[in-house]
Amino acid sequence: MRSASRLSLNLARLVCAAAVAAAAAAPLLLSQNDVVLLTEFMSMLVLAIMWNLLAGYADIVTVGQHAFVGVGAYAFFGFTALAGLDPYLSIPLAGVAALAIAVPAMALVFRLRTAYLAIGTWVVAEVLMLIAGKLDAFGGGSGTSLPISIVLSFGRTRGDRLAVIYWLAFALAATAMLATYVLLRSRIGVGLTAMRDNEEGAAAVGVNITYARILCFLGTAPFLGMAGAIITLQKLRIAPPASFSITDWTVFVIFNVVIGGIGSFEGPIIGTIVYFVLRQYLSGLGPVHLILLGSFSIITILVERRGLWGLVRRMLDDDLLPIAHKPSPAFRASALLLRAARR
Amino acid sequence: MLVPWINQLLQGILLGGLYTMFATGLSLSAGVMRFVNIAHGDFIVLACFALLVLTTALGLNPVVATLIVLPFAFLFGFGLQRFLLQRVVGQNVLLVILVTFGLSIIIENGLLEGFGADTRKVSGGWLETATVALGQGINVGLFQVFTFIAAVALVAVLDLLLYRTGIGAKIRAVSDDVAAADLIGLSSGRIYAVAMGISFVTVGIAAGFMSIWTNFDPASGPTRLLIAFEVVVLGGLGSLWGSLAGGIVLGIAQSIGGQWDITWQMLAGHIIFLLVLAVRPQGLFPRY
Amino acid sequence: MITATTPKPLLTLSGVCVFYGNFRAIDQIDIAVGAGEIVSIIGANGAGKTTLLKAIIGQADRVEGRICFAGAEILGSTTAAIVRSGIMLVPEGRRLFPSLTVEENLQLGWEVGRRGQIGFDDVFRLFPVLREQRRQRAGWLSGGQQQMVALGRALLANPRLLLCDEISLGLAPQVVAELYALIPAIKARGIGILIVEQDLERSLSVADRFYCLLEGRVSLAGRPAEVTHETVIRHYFGL
Ligand SMILES: Nc1ncnc2c1ncn2[C@@H]1O[C@H](COP(=O)(O)OP(=O)(O)OP(=O)(O)O)[C@@H](O)[C@H]1O
Ligand SMILES: [Mg+2]
Numbered sequence: 071m072r073s074a075s076r077l078s079l080n081l082a083r084l085v086c087a088a089a090v091a092a093a094a095a096a097p098l099l100l101s102q103n104d105v106v107l108l109t110e111f112m113s114m115l116v117l118a119i120m121w122n123l124l125a126g127y128a129d130i131v132t133v134g135q136h137a138f139v140g141v142g143a144y145a146f147f148g149f150t151a152l153a154g155l156d157p158y159l160s161i162p163l164a165g166v167a168a169l170a171i172a173v174p175a176m177a178l179v180f181r182l183r184t185a186y187l188a189i190g191t192w193v194v195a196e197v198l199m200l201i202a203g204k205l206d207a208f209g210g211g212s213g214t215s216l217p218i219s220i221v222l223s224f225g226r227t228r229g230d231r232l233a234v235i236y237w238l239a240f241a242l243a244a245t246a247m248l249a250t251y252v253l254l255r256s257r258i259g260v261g262l263t264a265m266r267d268n269e270e271g272a273a274a275v276g277v278n279i280t281y282a283r284i285l286c287f288l289g290t291a292p293f294l295g296m297a298g299a300i301i302t303l304q305k306l307r308i309a310p311p312a313s314f315s316i317t318d319w320t321v322f323v324i325f326n327v328v329i330g331g332i333g334s335f336e337g338p339i340i341g342t343i344v345y346f347v348l349r350q351y352l353s354g355l356g357p358v359h360l361i362l363l364g365s366f367s368i369i370t371i372l373v374e375r376r377g378l379w380g381l382v383r384r385m386l387d388d389d390l391l392p393i394a395h396k397p398s399p400a401f402r403a404s405a406l407l408l409r410a411a412r413r
Numbered sequence: 414m415l416v417p418w419i420n421q422l423l424q425g426i427l428l429g430g431l432y433t434m435f436a437t438g439l440s441l442s443a444g445v446m447r448f449v450n451i452a453h454g455d456f457i458v459l460a461c462f463a464l465l466v467l468t469t470a471l472g473l474n475p476v477v478a479t480l481i482v483l484p485f486a487f488l489f490g491f492g493l494q495r496f497l498l499q500r501v502v503g504q505n506v507l508l509v510i511l512v513t514f515g516l517s518i519i520i521e522n523g524l525l526e527g528f529g530a531d532t533r534k535v536s537g538g539w540l541e542t543a544t545v546a547l548g549q550g551i552n553v554g555l556f557q558v559f560t561f562i563a564a565v566a567l568v569a570v571l572d573l574l575l576y577r578t579g580i581g582a583k584i585r586a587v588s589d590d591v592a593a594a595d596l597i598g599l600s601s602g603r604i605y606a607v608a609m610g611i612s613f614v615t616v617g618i619a620a621g622f623m624s625i626w627t628n629f630d631p632a633s634g635p636t637r638l639l640i641a642f643e644v645v646v647l648g649g650l651g652s653l654w655g656s657l658a659g660g661i662v663l664g665i666a667q668s669i670g671g672q673w674d675i676t677w678q679m680l681a682g683h684i685i686f687l688l689v690l691a692v693r694p695q696g697l698f699p700r701y
Numbered sequence: 702m703i704t705a706t707t708p709k710p711l712l713t714l715s716g717v718c719v720f721y722g723n724f725r726a727i728d729q730i731d732i733a734v735g736a737g738e739i740v741s742i743i744g745a746n747g748a749g750k751t752t753l754l755k756a757i758i759g760q761a762d763r764v765e766g767r768i769c770f771a772g773a774e775i776l777g778s779t780t781a782a783i784v785r786s787g788i789m790l791v792p793e794g795r796r797l798f799p800s801l802t803v804e805e806n807l808q809l810g811w812e813v814g815r816r817g818q819i820g821f822d823d824v825f826r827l828f829p830v831l832r833e834q835r836r837q838r839a840g841w842l843s844g845g846q847q848q849m850v851a852l853g854r855a856l857l858a859n860p861r862l863l864l865c866d867e868i869s870l871g872l873a874p875q876v877v878a879e880l881y882a883l884i885p886a887i888k889a890r891g892i893g894i895l896i897v898e899q900d901l902e903r904s905l906s907v908a909d910r911f912y913c914l915l916e917g918r919v920s921l922a923g924r925p926a927e928v929t930h931e932t933v934i935r936h937y938f939g940l
Pocket of ligand 2: 750751752793
């Protein structure tokens, strides 16, 4: 029984590695519409990974994640369209801008205990969105479009452009995954996991939890900001309610992670995949779509709070990516594949 | 020259009354159960829609409609706590936040599905338009004055309930130490449920006043939640009279901000909140 | 091993096991307490004394065996029902509600308990200092006074069986002596008392019988007069 389970686990890891390789080559294999969809998937994946890191590990339950996505979008627009900087350079700069906003935001909301911090982050997001609506250079309350010259700098034809934007999104998602993986395997990650499982645990591991939480909060901001920039590249315009959309960049993200499995590395990935599959069938339902997702996530919390991955995990020996253990040979193989795929 | 500002100041204070009403229920649940109900604002809006149906479909007087809603609100809050929130409370704040967050989205979209996105209002009849002249060209709405008085009364009644009654002592006891309460046979689950029921009665009352005072639509909940939350933090967590002060501060900030430039109304409120959070995180009137 | 000595014990535990997850904190314990009897449970840190009391009061997650009180099975009942049937706990560390006044703390005991003869006046007679302090917040009292409130709160529930968990914890010897001096008066009302202490001398001095716990099992039981100090020490530490 156990060896069968171990076999299927290794098989699953191989499938994952193959999927990563295929994803890297997606624009060569898929139609333009599918590439667009996959780009969206990668952006959502980044958002899900970041939210999971904060809520699932660092005890920072934010409901204001859309703040940094919006800041990234606006900063990207500012750097390219207004300041005339290189469009590719503007993407990491958007991440820097999000980081710059994250510092004072953190100073404020960290004054609140976890339960209140959630709404504190929401207030911050609301303030940033309202301010964005007051920036005339950015089109004020109704927003504005990305100048065509900037759009073209990512590729002359639509196909080229979509491929480039996709690869940017893919690279960001891969970096996000790798960064979280490294973080969670570090001493800090072990400390955070210990804290999540048991209050005194972290102290025993000897990790400064305040420092770890600060690191996580500030670490997620640039990723969210860069995701905001890539999302802007896809949507080709900025506008306060769309760039700072709580529904798109926070609500869906939370539901994805909760359903996939909060507090696990695999959870956000599974959740985002499930979300994109479900969306094909549900998005025509309008508000019912969200009602269903909301109900699913509440049921998930009541039944198995570690989500779908928690359910699967009951049947497996090990995590797909062994965060808590020494890497197995199979993992090393898939990591090699992963690295090869990125080249 | 000065008159419009004085006028706005007065309007702000009165608006603070409404905001206090939004906040009392949240203050109670946050103070006692140590979690923030993210769906608080949506429940206020849900109650507004209930009042809308009662007043338009059945043609009831808004006061009567509110009185009808209150017992149901209590039962609803009691049941919600007993059968849903109690399952996740006390383990991990994360779970409560997520469950109430899910509820918030369900309510918003449920209302959207049922009533559409139009903004609505409940008619308050003559009371809505009656004004009191204070001289110098300053007029305040009778309904607004009435709301403010009701808010003060609500805070006073809740204060008496918490500090002068048996159930109040039990609520404060579980708020002090749930595990100790369980050890001596106070059923914390029931007491939590009663507290949530009371919190929902205040939600019903707040809805009664809000539905006449302002427009609302299915997406109005989050704004109300943020206001309630800011009022609670401004006033000092768990302090009821503090919420009245917090409500007034926020009301004045919004009103003055709005007088300066109407688009600054909401922003001015948020900024005052963040400023106070920065310099005085314990709030204006901390309980301890 | 001694089980019931009084003809009809008030409380009997038979074959009780208590688990935290897979860890067996209490293992196959048989204990009895009669009306008006003082039974002492002694044992080192982590022996399972508090766990045992929690199981009796209905606050342990997983309990096996039988717990009978006044002829009825109480295992599986809610704490509220158990308290109403006449068992009340003085918790380890007192566990008062610090922001409530002394009077309110006492009142809660009265409200959760069964109706009986013990009223506020009796408590104030036992602990006169509480009458003066009754409007004071419990959190502001000295440790000794807090322990008096905790005892008073429990007595106001009019228990037939009182469970005391380390009432001497953190108190000056003088204060402990005063508290223990009151135990016979409580016993005289026909109340059974189960006293948990780490302090051997103190608790054996008032007890009619005792049980010594070692890693969740009864390592020794008997009457204080029947055993030597050395025997107790040996079973206390499991030497
Ligand atoms: N909530 C808990 N979860 C897991 N294990 C527990 C828990 N509470 C107690 N234990 C374990 O059960 C055993 C018995 O603990 P208990 O508190 O009953 O001991 P005790 O005899 O009262 O000790 P002390 O004299 O220190 O109060 C100990 O090994 C303790 O570590
Ligand atoms: Mg103990």
